[in-house]
Amino acid sequence: MNKKLIQMKKKLLYILLLPVYLLLSQSCEKRDFINGTPSPYIAIEDLRQIHKGDDVQMTAEKLSEAHMTTGVVISDYESGNSPEGVIVVQQARPGKLHGIALKVGSIASNYGLGDSILIRIQDKQLKRQGFLLIDGINASDIEVVGRASSFYRRNVTGSAIYQRPNEYESTLVKVVGGEMFPRPEAGQTFNGVKRMVNGADTLNIRTLASAPFSGMEVPRNINVQGILLGDPDKEGIMAIWPRYTTDIEDISDPEIPGDLGDMPLIFTGYCADPEGGDGNYEYIQLRANADIDFSEIPFSVVTTNNAGGNQPNAGAPPGAGWATGGMRTLKFNLTEGTVRKGEFFYVGGHQKRINGANSTQITELNWIRAIPYATSGGDGLGDANANILANSGHPSGMALFVGTNINEASVPVDLVMFGGTGTVTTIDSVNNLGYRVANNDHYSPFHRETGDAQPFFSMGTNQYRIPHFLPANIGIFVQLGGVFNTTLRKWETPRGYNGHILTKQSSASELEEGEFITQQIE
Template sequence: MKTIFNKKTIKAILLALLASVGLFHSCEDKSENYLGELSPYIALEDVRALHKGSDVQLNEETLTGASKIYGTVISDHRSGNVPDGTIILQQWKRNRLRGMAIHAGSVAADFLPGDSIVVNINNKTLTRDGFLTVTGVTTADIEKISTGNNIMGVTTTAYSMNLAPQNFEGTLVKIVGGQMYPKPETGEVFNGTKLMINGADTVGIVTLPEAEFAQTQVPRNINVTGIMLGAKDSDITKNNIFPRYSEDIVDVSDPEVPEYIGSTPIIITGFCNDPSGGDSNYEYIQLRANTDINFAEVPFSVVTSNNAGSVLHTAGWATGGAKTYKFNLTEGSVSKGDIFYVGGHQKKINGANSTDISNAKWIRTIATANDPGDGLGDKNSNIMPNSGNAGGIAVFIGTNVAEQSVPVDVIFYGGNGTASIISPDKTHGYRIANTDHYAMYIQDTGELTPFFSMGDGKNDFRFPHHGGPTNTDAGYFFQLGGQFNTTTRKWETPREHNIFILDKSSTIDMIETGDGVTKQVD
């Protein structure tokens, strides 16, 4: 049978197809339109990409047929810490958060955090004076769609922010574990731009004179939330954070350390850096307490280092990024003699599908492959190396780790490469403690030796990698056994390594008991 399609039949089919497209069209995403239409909306990320270093005139040609942007307001002029006449708009699209500043003059104060707005940017100018801004916007260009919408934010590090500022500018960010530099003087207040160090990177904390917290005293260490904006060429930093409210600045300065804590209150007794299968979220560190500790009263931190490559980590343990990763120990408690753990959140003895050891004493876990460290370190599927340059583990009193911070215990293991570990002039590197294998000075001469791997036998000790570079992924536990005197707080027998292969059914007793475990004596 022969089917004949005349013009009327074809027209009917096309109309039916168009109607079905219309039925499934989502009106929630303003960038999607019916078949054949150009959207009037353009993503903030795409507008940002138009700026190549000089001003851009925004029109239908440069905007590829679009004329409007939309998003959620995050600036709040009521608190007084927003650049004059500026609305900060952010947008969640394509599974990422992007932002933009809009200069609208006095009308900017009419828009509050959580307002959803649409802005006509046709025949406006995209310019950068420190931060990207759309200028020339008037009241008639802004349409308020709704109020009280949720505001998203992202926790990041100064390293990530300075590495890719375009991903954070104009958005609400939070940085954990910042150290104000130089050390604030008594009575010093936030008014102005203050430098904050996070890892090896620096950002500015900007407080305008009209801000409600301008006269608040600057603490030594803070967690800060605010709007990230690029700095002007004349500023002392590349990027700035504008806190919105007084509660956006949280004092996290470490408390005074009680005398009973003493020297070497915690020692490193083992680690699993290469569990069977993928390492992500399964690596862990075993430690032992030499005194009773309530971490809510006396916080500690544990930092790991992964020193792949040849780029010097100038801030040592405080480098952050992909190189060092920090766990803050701020909850729970341990008694003298307790063995406890920090590490990936899976709490398995030897990777996926192995024995659950969640009943052991865990003080801090993080989904390390998914989440950044506590103020230091980007998300990382391998926080401790399996081969190559030496990796390390350090324990600190307090949670604020800076370049000059000295640990209470430290170990290193792995190869002999030093390019990423210590500077040629021996002035920058990983600081060590006085332990069984390291000394901060040479007793006979008084020469200071504050760093790991200074050469000529000065703090060069490292345990070997497990099984050699080619024998990885077998599921090893790296046990460190010695004898520690909890009265003198000194090692009577230095730690030696005992590497043994775990299997999926291994139990916690295998790594907490036996001749290879560190022993404590009084």
């Protein structure tokens, strides 16, 4: 091999290894593998893993010879709403974000929002006092080395928080679509501890009397952001500490006009199994029985997929019905756009294609809500999920609600269920857990002959479900048919089903034309 070629190979090897060296030498890993010596820094993620339930004295051995950690202060003493004598720092690393609380006592006011600090932690105690904290930090243990002007914050659901509390505790979070429980009375304020339900999960909102928003009246529904900590007075419950008035957003639904009438909107079709991957390509068709401006009268569509492994309540009935969230239910908020009586409109994945990837674009149709649910999750309910409408197995379906804030007791105005005949994941008649039904052509909250209550799907006569279509993964648009009287607001002919086979070249008109579409009569 000639000398020039050998030199070129050495240069190439150097170029390839240089980024690896830089990454390792600048990281907060437990060890410096380049030099073969212990690093003085430990990542907060690794620090949190040391605590196994009991207090821990953080010796050099426990810290793998490290003695410091780093973070950016996200608590704001000046805001008046931080745990007494505590500052909270979070640490961002590639693809990760973790935080820890520091018990500093009277010097908490010395450290401001955005301070980038080094913390000496060797021989301090790691404790859980509701939330995990490092106890005994003094002024000599903290060095301010810079200031951050922006902060990482994650949108999370209650379901995600309780599945991975160690990941989210002591970081900035935002929870969208919370319902205050019990329903707040007129004049009730945030001062103290208030409970908020998000999906099937409860979070506390903690507000000190010194917070500028402590006197703010509690609305029915909110989006809230702040620092997430384990609640110091309620074991197993997580609490959000808002920092500013702007951290609490009132999203309560407007009062719904009484003349809206029964079934103002109805489900008329769906594509649950487009050809290829389903994520962001599933969609639902509805038709309007009245003129609707969604900015004035909001609605929401909630889907459910009850695959046996889907959390929460895997393999069991949903803990909070349509509001369960997680991988079980996902919500689309219909808050913009308009639809005229008789028009079809659509809700679903943001790709807006008729039959999966590389098929006909159908952007010209009236899409009231289209979101990248496979990566971003739903509108305040539902984690990221590549399959919101099941292709096989347990029952799946969709429900329509007036307003965008729903809870376990919310009753839909329309409902379509499809899939297998099993009931293990859909109904628990003893504990009254399940999916509440609408009063429509196939379901009723009361037995229509005996008057007995049957509020859930799979209870009493509420057994109707459309079967899964085979073969799978070819792309089928399920047309629901039926005849609806828009004057009497009732079904003259109940909906059925027809599997219209799509191709990659199918046109948008196939969804709204033909003998099997839902008909309207006056």
